[in-house]
Amino acid sequence: MNWEDSIPAIAIAHAVPAAEPAMDSDQFAAFYERTSRQLWAYLARTSGDPALADDLMQESYIRFLGAGYPGGGDVASRSYLFRIGTNLLRDHWRRKRTVPLEDLPPERSAARDLSGQTESRLTLTPALARLRPRDRQLLWLAHAENYSHREIAEITGLATPSIRLLLFRARRQMAKLLKEGA
Amino acid sequence: MIRNCSQLAEVRQALNSGHWPQAVAPELRAHAAGCNRCTQEILITQHLFAAKASAITAFQTEALPPAPALLWWRAQLCRRDSALAQAARPIAAAQLFAIAITIAAAIGLIATHWGSIVSHASNIPAPSFSASAFVALLGNWGLAPLVLATTLVAALGGVALYLSTDRH
DSSP: OGGGGGHHHHHHTTSSSSOOOOOHHHHHHHHHHHHHHHHHHHHHHHHSSSHHHHHHHHHHHHHHHOOOOOOHHHHHHHHHHHHHHHHHHHHHHHHSSOGGGGGGHHHHHTHHHHHOOOTTTTTTTTTHSSSSSHHHHHHHIIIOOOOOOOHHHHHHHOOOHHHHHHHHHHHHHHHHHHHHHH | OOOOOOTHHHHHHHHHHTTTTTTHHHHHHHHHHHHHHHHHHHHHHHHHHHHHHHHHHHHHHHHOOOOOHHHHHHHHHHHHHHHHHHHHHHHHHHHHHHHHHHHHHHHHHHTTTTEEEHHHTTTTTTTOHHHHHOOOOHHHHTHHHHHHHHHHHHHHHHHHHHHHHHTO
């Protein structure tokens, strides 16, 4: 007996031709192996919440598979995955409060980090914690992931010309914070 | 003012390849020491690289990532569910259409035979208190209570159908 037969909904769904999946199981396992650490690090470091990063990472992969293959090879798939993760993170922040992302005070989004010492390895560094969430995202994508301005614009949904200015400001602020910390 | 440095690309490449600072030319290091933009780049990139490395270590040692096979299986379930919902949509529409036709036919039938219904009800003997009261009510209000009741049933039927779908 096939395991799928034990779940009626799945058995019925066999009759319904679904769209082709983005990848087969083995391809996805290899892609997951190549990208999961980076995606989790991005989500954990920009949100300051490892548990949230766990949830959003899972949801990102499920949506990635459900959306179909974006084309453009591994690089495009990876930035598409980061785009999904960024959108999920933004949705999470928006659900929690109604003010725009750029107006969020940094200490609120990082509140969970500053409270505990035990998760210090998983949470934000003091300099990152004092930045606005969007600035953290931009700096992470530009410096830790080495994405170009155009790729960052695609991932964050911002206009390419404004990335340069936003990154300039975020970089200046972070450098100041790091120097103060040092 | 946003200013870029002509040697920033070189510094960035050295940072990304892990060659900074040991495996770069002394001239580049000397330049970076005196260049505000390059100093900023080095400071931030090294800080974020360290943060990324510690996060990756934490992911490997402390986080509980799901197996990729499980995620793939869950994604397939979601795809099948959405495909199933898409396929079931015309069936639900047909059911609604059938209900609407039935209700319209019932109303039409009652409307065409209304006269005979009223005369038949009025011929019922006196002890049937409720029937005579109903006839009196219909005589005063016409078809209004019937239409109201039918509308109510149709509306409740729609709500029941909506709530009985899988999604709810």
